[in-house]
Amino acid sequence: MTAFLSGISVVCFAASYLVALGCEASRPLFRSGVRGAVLVGFAAAGFFAHTLFLVWRAATERAVPLSSAFDWYLLAAWLLAGGYLWLMRSNPRTQVGLFLLPVVLGLIGAAQLSSRAPFPQSPATQVWGVIHGSFNLAASVAVAGGAVAGLMWLIQAARLARKLAPTQGLRLPSLELLATTSRRAAQVAAWTASAGFASGLVLNAVNRRRGLLETVPWDDPVVLRMGLLVAWLVVAAVVARSLARRPDAARTIAWLSLVSFLVLTGSILWGVLGPTRHGVPPGPVSVREAAP
Numbered sequence: 001m002t003a004f005l006s007g008i009s010v011v012c013f014a015a016s017y018l019v020a021l022g023c024e025a026s027r028p029l030f031r032s033g034v035r036g037a038v039l040v041g042f043a044a045a046g047f048f049a050h051t052l053f054l055v056w057r058a059a060t061e062r063a064v065p066l067s068s069a070f071d072w073y074l075l076a077a078w079l080l081a082g083g084y085l086w087l088m089r090s091n092p093r094t095q096v097g098l099f100l101l102p103v104v105l106g107l108i109g110a111a112q113l114s115s116r117a118p119f120p121q122s123p124a125t126q127v128w129g130v131i132h133g134s135f136n137l138a139a140s141v142a143v144a145g146g147a148v149a150g151l152m153w154l155i156q157a158a159r160l161a162r163k164l165a166p167t168q169g170l171r172l173p174s175l176e177l178l179a180t181t182s183r184r185a186a187q188v189a190a191w192t193a194s195a196g197f198a199s200g201l202v203l204n205a206v207n208r209r210r211g212l213l214e215t216v217p218w219d220d221p222v223v224l225r226m227g228l229l230v231a232w233l234v235v236a237a238v239v240a241r242s243l244a245r246r247p248d249a250a251r252t253i254a255w256l257s258l259v260s261f262l263v264l265t266g267s268i269l270w271g272v273l274g275p276t277r278h279g280v281p282p283g284p285v286s287v288r289e290a291a292p
Contacts, residue, residue, distance in 0.1 A: 008053045010074075014108050016046025017081065021101040027171075028095075036092070043088065043097070047081050054078060069271075072137055073111035077104045079141050093171050099148045106265075107144075113272045132203050135196030139189050139233070143257075143264045146185025150257030153178040153250060179250035182257045183240055189260065190230075190237035197230045222271060229267045236260050 023039035026032075057071060084100045156172045172178070200223075236256045243249040 008049050008056065010053070010108060010112060013046040013050040013053065014105060016042045016049065017101055017104055017108075020046065020097060021105070024095055024097040024101065027098075039097075040088070043081075043085060047078075047085055050074070050078050050081060068116050069114035070111045070116040072133055073107050073114055076137055076140050076144070077107035077111070079137075080104050080107070080144060083145065091173065094173055095171055096148070096152070096173070099151055103144045103148065110268055110272055129203060132196055132199040135192045135199060139193035139196055140264060142185045142189035142192060143233070143260050146182045146189060146257040147261030149178045149181035149185065150254035153182060153254040154258075157251065175250065179253065182250075182253050183244065186233075186237045186240045186253060186257060186260070190233045193226075193230045193233045197226050200226065225267045225270045229263055232263050233260060 020039055020043040023035050023042070026035065054071070054074060080100055081104050084097050084104070087094070087096045087100075152172045153175060156175055156178065159172075160175070236259070240249075240253045240256060243252055246252075
């Protein structure tokens with residue numbers, strides 16, 4: 001069993017998700033009785049391998065389990081993949097995977113570009129570190145989920161405007177459900193991102209006051225990019241809430257959700273490729289960064 005678990009790699013579940021995405025993309029093109037079983041099989045196999053990989057990482061790391069940028073991106077991908085399986089089971093005729101799986105694969109790619117070294121740990125900062133990372137993880141998942149719902153709303157609205165029959169092309173959830181999802185995701189993203197940013201400031205202040213670990217300068221790129229992301233998410237949530245009763249509110253919120261995802265993507269790329277002292281011990285500046 002140990003040999004089996006240690007042999008699971010990122011390629012295993014990423015390839016399974018990629019095959020599932022190919023099956024999803026072929027659904028509007030032709031009908032097949034076998035494709036459904038292949039789709040479910042590869043998606044479930046990928047999620048199972050993904051789960052085992054994270055469990056193995058948590059069990060074998062000497063530091064606090066799953067405490068690196070690599071792990072946090074994979075956790076975000078795992079949550080979205082789990083959501084996809086739940087949606088596929090509850091409403092198998094809809095093609096949510098065509099939109100969710102590319103995000104899952106993108107997060108796996110970001111993990112591969114990120115450092116696997118655990119963040120510096122100390123008894124005084126572990127709790128705040130977990131709080132900080134958990135809120136940021138929740139915000140990232142909420143933004144991604146809201147963007148997927150927003151994109152599907154725009155596609156569904158365009159199809160209805162052209163009066164396409166329900167059996168033509170993509171099968172998507174109802175406009176009402178998609179609008180509700182994107183609106184609630186915007187609120188969750190704003191609250192969790194704000195809490196993640198605030199807890200990060202507290203964590204940095206604890207480090208600075210006690211001199212336990214290397215602190216992050218307040219003008220560090222990670223502070224700037226997270227501040228900008230939080231500011232945008234709060235603005236988007238406020239606008240979404242203020243426009244909730246307007247006839248065009250759903251369309252506006254859908255576009256706001258997509259812009260939020262673009263801002264998050266830019267923040268991730270900035271964090272992966274840019275220099276920062278976030279999450280590294282005293283020493284040279286690292287080009288690796290913590291999870292979003």
